[in-house]
Amino acid sequence: MFLLLGLANTFVHGQGTRVGFYSRTCPRAEVIVRSTVESHFRSNPAIAPGILRMHFHDCFVQGCDGSVLIDGPNTEKSTVPNSGIPGYAAIDAAKTQLESACPGVVSCADILALAARDAVVLTKGFSWQVPTGRRDGRVSLAADVSSLPTPTESIEAQEQKFSIKGLNTQDLVTLVGAHTIGTTACRFFSNRLYNFSTTTASGADPTINPSFVPTLRALCPQNGDGARLVDLDTGSAGRFDTTFFTNLRNGRGVLQSDQLLWTDPSTRTIAERFLRVRGAQSLNFNVEFAKSMVKMSNIGVKSGTQGEIRRVRFSCGGLTMTLLPPSTILLKGAYVGTSSVCTGCNQAAETTEHALLCCEAVDELVCCNRNAWVFEGKSLSFEQILIAVKALGCFDPASECLAIRSGMAFATELGLRVEEIESDSVNAVNDNEF
Ligand code: HEM
Known part of the structure; x- marks a missing residue:
């Protein structure tokens, strides 16, 4: 199902972004981004979750300013959370195309925000209108990625990290719903499978459904390859849907931080609402996701005379x-x-x-x-x-x-x-x- 959400039709107040920012200066900007992401997706579908995650990592560090895309030693991109993300080449390819269509006009930060939306659509999520007009930052420091949440953090710590960025608990639950697509390396959760607890016969994390433990152990054997990839949303990792929350309800969340969304009452009530099909309490995950994404993609936006439009060697990483x-x-x-x-x-x-x-x-x-x-x-x-x-x-x-x-x-x-x-x-x- 494809729904065009008329979100943020005009300025998102105080942020300097607006829908259609390039309609005069580069009318084909969004089409160019979409077609480039599509063609890269066709040869490697893993770029869709990669780009979505990349945008999140961009926004949480120095604001949504394309700083995650900058190459070089000691940059955000050089760190563990960012170095292996698939999809950088698609963003650079879109930049190259845009520099020949409209030189010096479209920022890398905007390309990433648009591409993240396109990635959701390519995995069968809903579409939404992305306010644009971000400018690119010039500061990218490895040390700053500590503002990203980690998979072993408590809900309180996750809420805190989101709240600093102006995102509330509902945004947290909704945006982590992005884990409906993509994978995680074993190293981010295998601690849950072995010697995690003395309260379970298996020693596994008690919040994992006991019937799911052997599956995860088969995928990530003890002392096995920590880089091996496992679907975050078992059974539906290529599709942007609510199965992720169903899995949480069934104790089948893969990351500890994901499963905690169901364990903790403050977040569970929201996750439950995504699983209600009708009634006043039901929430449509896709609709809420679009809203929270518009909020997230306006974090710390640089506009006006701040930042710049990056164009070194016509790529986003060339700085x-x-x-x-x-x-x-x-x-x-x-x-x-x-x-x-x-x-x-x-x-x-x-x-x-x-x-x-x-x-x-x-x-x-x-x-x-x-x-x-x-x-x-x-x-x-x-x-x-x-x-x-x-x-x-x-x-x-x-x-x-x-x-x-x-x-x-x-x-x-x-x-x-x-x-x-x-x-x-x-x-x-x-x-x-x-
Ligand atoms: C508490 C918050 C979050 C934590 C602790 C977290 C943690 C993680 C971890 C550990 C991975 C696996 C990384 C790897 O194997 O290299 C991952 C993957 C992913 N994350 Fe998150 N994440 C969080 C929030 C978000 C948000 C807000 C988004 C987007 C809006 C997001 C999108 C993704 C996607 C799409 C993937 C799959 C990436 C791929 O397949 O390449 N995450 N996350």
């Missing part, structure tokens, strides 16, 4: 970022674009300045020297660069290098002191005199 200490780096100049005219660049010495202004500080810092900044082969003085920063806000949009404005915003975001030189000769820049 190579050097995180700078919050100190007093002076903005000495800018390197924009690539050029082959200068040589002898001292990468180590230049990196901090370029990281401010050019996301590809490491890869593209190939031709500059400290006092001769180069733009398309022409040297710029420091003053000219600063005039350009002020006058244009950004440089050549076709360049693979990020706009200067992003660099300025990034510097400010990191609390760096940026020294600017006042100048009246803005027109010189507008006239392309350099």
Whole structure:
């Protein structure tokens, strides 16, 4: 069943996102995302749960700003919860397509939010309208993933982690219902199967239905391969439906945190309502899921002048970022674009300045020297660069290098002191005199 939910038709207040944000600037944006996700799904259906989970992990860390997509050491993506998620290639492929259709317009954060909705639809869940207009963040730190819930946490701890993000207990139960699709590695629950409790004859977690223990043990033998994948929703892992909650009712939840949703009275009442077919107490899981997803996908959204539209190498993961200490780096100049005219660049010495202004500080810092900044082969003085920063806000949009404005915003975001030189000769820049 396919239902188009008319949620959040206009602005989601206070968040800066709205349905149809790209209707003028990139009318085919949503179609392009959908068709790319569909074609990747056809060759690997595992990307649907992967993308849904990725969006959740994006939103819970630094807000829904595409930070989970950034490649590199010590980024969110490099951590255990994120490194193995299937679907990154589909997001990058959509970005590539969008950069040729509408360069520099559609953010990676929006692509991920749209793709998560498409993933639900591909697994036979309901559709909904996704408010868009997110901008991409530039900060992605491995340490920040600690805000994600873990499968051994109590309901209280889970509620706490959701509540910090503005999500209530009903959102928690509903959104964890995403486990109606996809898999978990044995390592995330095999502790429940062996020597977990002295109150059961088998030693297994007493909240597991005893008849289900041998099934799980066969899938995840003691000291076996912790990476082996097991369906989260036994019997219906490829379909977005309420079987996940039926399984919880029957003591057949796989993750400890999932089964606790049924054990704990505060969450069980909500899970029970998803299983009621009719009556005032019944809740439609698909409808509620869409509502909670719109809430989740507005967590910490960057809009307006915050963040940027990532476009390095036309992929969402291409950001190579050097995180700078919050100190007093002076903005000495800018390197924009690539050029082959200068040589002898001292990468180590230049990196901090370029990281401010050019996301590809490491890869593209190939031709500059400290006092001769180069733009398309022409040297710029420091003053000219600063005039350009002020006058244009950004440089050549076709360049693979990020706009200067992003660099300025990034510097400010990191609390760096940026020294600017006042100048009246803005027109010189507008006239392309350099
Ligand atoms: C208390 C909250 C949650 C906990 C503790 C949790 C934990 C987990 C764990 C341990 C896995 C298996 C990961 C692996 O094997 O690599 C998983 C998978 C998954 N999670 Fe969650 N999760 C939570 C909430 C959510 C939410 C809110 C969503 C989405 C809205 C979500 C979507 C998924 C999906 C779709 C999968 C399957 C991924 C795949 O097959 O690739 N989870 N989760």
